[in-house]
Amino acid sequence: MKMSRLFVQTLREYPSDAEVISHKLLVRAGYIRKLAQGVYNYMPLMWRVLKKVENIVREEMDAAGAQEMLMPFVQPEELWQESGRWNVYGKELMRLKDRHGRGMCLGPTHEEVITSVAREGIKSYKQLPVNLYQIQSKFRDEVRPRYGLLRGREFIMKDAYSFDSSQEGLEKSYADMAKAYYKIFERCGLETKAVQSDSGAIGGAVSHEYMVLIDDNENNAGENDVFFCKNKSCGYAANANHAVSVLESAEVDGAKFGFNGFKKVDTPDTTTIEELAAFLKIPATVILKSMIYVADNKIVMALIRADKTFEETKVMNAVGANEIRSAAPAELEAIFGASKGFVGPKDIEQVKIPEEYEGEKITVVADLTAQEMKNFVIGANETDKHFTGVNWSDLNTPIFADIRLVEAGEKCPDCGEPLYVTKGIEVGNIFQLGTKYSKAMNAVYLDENGKTQPFIMGCYGIGISRTAAAAVERHHDEHGIKWPIAIAPYHVDIVPVNIQDELQMKVANEIYEKLLAAKVEAVLDDRDERAGVKFKDADLIGFPFRITVGKTITEGLVEFKVRETDEVFKVKPEEAAEKIIEYVKPYIISYCQLTPTT
Numbered sequence: 001m002k003m004s005r006l007f008v009q010t011l012r013e014y015p016s017d018a019e020v021i022s023h024k025l026l027v028r029a030g031y032i033r034k035l036a037q038g039v040y041n042y043m044p045l046m047w048r049v050l051k052k053v054e055n056i057v058r059e060e061m062d063a064a065g066a067q068e069m070l071m072p073f074v075q076p077e078e079l080w081q082e083s084g085r086w087n088v089y090g091k092e093l094m095r096l097k098d099r100h101g102r103g104m105c106l107g108p109t110h111e112e113v114i115t116s117v118a119r120e121g122i123k124s125y126k127q128l129p130v131n132l133y134q135i136q137s138k139f140r141d142e143v144r145p146r147y148g149l150l151r152g153r154e155f156i157m158k159d160a161y162s163f164d165s166s167q168e169g170l171e172k173s174y175a176d177m178a179k180a181y182y183k184i185f186e187r188c189g190l191e192t193k194a195v196q197s198d199s200g201a202i203g204g205a206v207s208h209e210y211m212v213l214i215d216d217n218e219n220n221a222g223e224n225d226v227f228f229c230k231n232k233s234c235g236y237a238a239n240a241n242h243a244v245s246v247l248e249s250a251e252v253d254g255a256k257f258g259f260n261g262f263k264k265v266d267t268p269d270t271t272t273i274e275e276l277a278a279f280l281k282i283p284a285t286v287i288l289k290s291m292i293y294v295a296d297n298k299i300v301m302a303l304i305r306a307d308k309t310f311e312e313t314k315v316m317n318a319v320g321a322n323e324i325r326s327a328a329p330a331e332l333e334a335i336f337g338a339s340k341g342f343v344g345p346k347d348i349e350q351v352k353i354p355e356e357y358e359g360e361k362i363t364v365v366a367d368l369t370a371q372e373m374k375n376f377v378i379g380a381n382e383t384d385k386h387f388t389g390v391n392w393s394d395l396n397t398p399i400f401a402d403i404r405l406v407e408a409g410e411k412c413p414d415c416g417e418p419l420y421v422t423k424g425i426e427v428g429n430i431f432q433l434g435t436k437y438s439k440a441m442n443a444v445y446l447d448e449n450g451k452t453q454p455f456i457m458g459c460y461g462i463g464i465s466r467t468a469a470a471a472v473e474r475h476h477d478e479h480g481i482k483w484p485i486a487i488a489p490y491h492v493d494i495v496p497v498n499i500q501d502e503l504q505m506k507v508a509n510e511i512y513e514k515l516l517a518a519k520v521e522a523v524l525d526d527r528d529e530r531a532g533v534k535f536k537d538a539d540l541i542g543f544p545f546r547i548t549v550g551k552t553i554t555e556g557l558v559e560f561k562v563r564e565t566d567e568v569f570k571v572k573p574e575e576a577a578e579k580i581i582e583y584v585k586p587y588i589i590s591y592c593q594l595t596p597t598t
């Protein structure tokens with residue numbers, strides 16, 4: 001490809017709306033262009049990168065025995081009614097009506113469609129196991145589309161679905177996918193950690209997320225907190241929404257601080273736990289913290305020992321909701337007649353729920369840390385007042401569940417060593433779904449005894465576009481992107497310093513032809529620009545290699561630069577070409593039409 005023909009517009013500045021480096025660089029280097037919030041054009045350079053990621057995914061999925069197909073992007077409401085998700089999926093599901101008024105949606109994921117495919121196509125146990133996958137755009141009307149390709153509304157995903165006739169079969173399919181996932185990300189130049197995770201709206205019991213760990217705290221691209229154990233023989237790792245830990249013992253009996261018997265006390269201006277603890281001269285471990293959430297438009301009161309913090313996804317799961325947010329101070333006043341800091345669970349069943357919310361009673365869910373507390377302190381639902389010496393016998397029994405956010409330093413649940421925390425980008429996710437969809441949608445086959453059985457399913461996603469962006473997060477410097485060779489849009493940029501110089505152009509062209517003949521994806525920067533401009537673009541775009549043909553060509557030498565390490569060698573032109581061919585050989589694409597055009 002000649003640079004003068006390549007459809008790319010690099011920018012001098014980072015875009016003003018970009019916060020994370022992959023977003024900044026992909027826009028500035030001309031890879032993506034925003035069309036609407038969270039919706040991007042993948043420009044020719046980006047498309048090549050995405051094709052390469054897809055290609056790696058295809059090779060490994062096929063090697064693991066999966067078969068590629070393509071399902072429709074627009075899906076009928078009926079299927080989502082059958083699975084029961086039409087009413088629970090939330091606003092991320094982009095719903096539409098066709099001209100006949102029939103409900104449709106843009107596919108955010110394809111469990112319903114694939115289950116209908118299996119229901120029609122798989123009749124007998126003899127056809128199992130099967131693993132079907134596709135690579136396609138998905139649409140999720142995300143609340144906060146941001147970070148460019150890391151969290152778009154339209155994005156490209158590989159989604160695979162396995163069908164088995166036994167739990168052991170599912171576990172094998174799952175393990176095969178887990179193995180393939182490691183390989184895929186490794187080939188894309190990304191080290192990943194598989195972490196236990198919450199299954200969210202997809203459902204199922206066991207799931208793992210593949211996280212690209214981002215240890216740089218300045219960069220918020222890693223949207224997930226990952227807790228992990230450094231003990232090599234243990235290897236525990238979990239997303240914050242799923243992580244558990246063992247706590248040191250703590251003083252949880254208020255009697256030690258003189259709280260004997262239920263009593264209302266004045267606690268003026270103690271709106272925070274610190275202020276309340278200081279005022280009553282007690283540790284936070286004898287205070288029961290109350291927090292009000294609105295979950296699927298129902299009011300939920302969550303309770304926890306006050307030295308600990310709530311984990312919202314856990315709260316949401318504990319009450320079986322699909323969406324959750326914390327209540328605003330004005331809502332607290334309206335519901336409880338008390339301001340923030342003074343709300344509590346006493347006589348909560350008598351609180352009248354305003355009309356705009358659903359449900360007749362407030363659901364109360366308490367963390368396991370609350371269970372062992374005695375003679376504790378709670379808000380009195382009256383501003384500037386608390387109750388002290390409270391016991392569970394004074395309250396209606398709540399739902400007890402783990403709704404606590406783990407903190408670094410707490411003990412690993414598997415081995416007792418301290419846990420560490422780091423940020424991660426979720427690039428893939430695998431789930432053991434079980435029979436959630438097959439039962440709901442009556443997708444069955446006949447077993448050996450001629451009995452109908454629901455399929456035992458697994459599902460496996462990889463964010464293709466997010467993986468490419470994650471690679472930029474991991475591989476860049478202040479000058480631009482440093483693509484791993486396997487997913488670079490082109491392998492090498494050949495830069496004649498002065499295109500008016502006949503010898504320089506001749507040698508540059510010879511190298512170019514030689515590389516193309518060897519199926520190396522080469523760009524020849526034939527633009528009549530200053531060398532500085534060409535070098536800047538080369539670094540920004542992130543070609544893994546650069547060959548500069550400049551003045552030293554009169555001595556028979558060109559410059560060979562490795563972008564990853566910034567190493568520069570002066571070599572003969574033939575040697576430069578041979579070196580590149582040797583480096584690039586393992587990455588020559590065999591599958592899709594990516595051969596360079598002249």
Ligand code: ATP
Binds near residue numbers: 109157426427461
């Ligand atoms: P997240 O928690 O980041 O919103 P998710 O868990 O809802 O993602 P899955 O349903 O597991 O996403 O989708 C499979 C994969 O698709 C994810 O692992 C991720 O790589 C990718 N993905 C999901 N949502 C987006 C998005 N909005 N933009 C880009 N990629 C996404």
Ligand code: MG
Binds near residue numbers: 209428
């Ligand atoms: Mg996920």
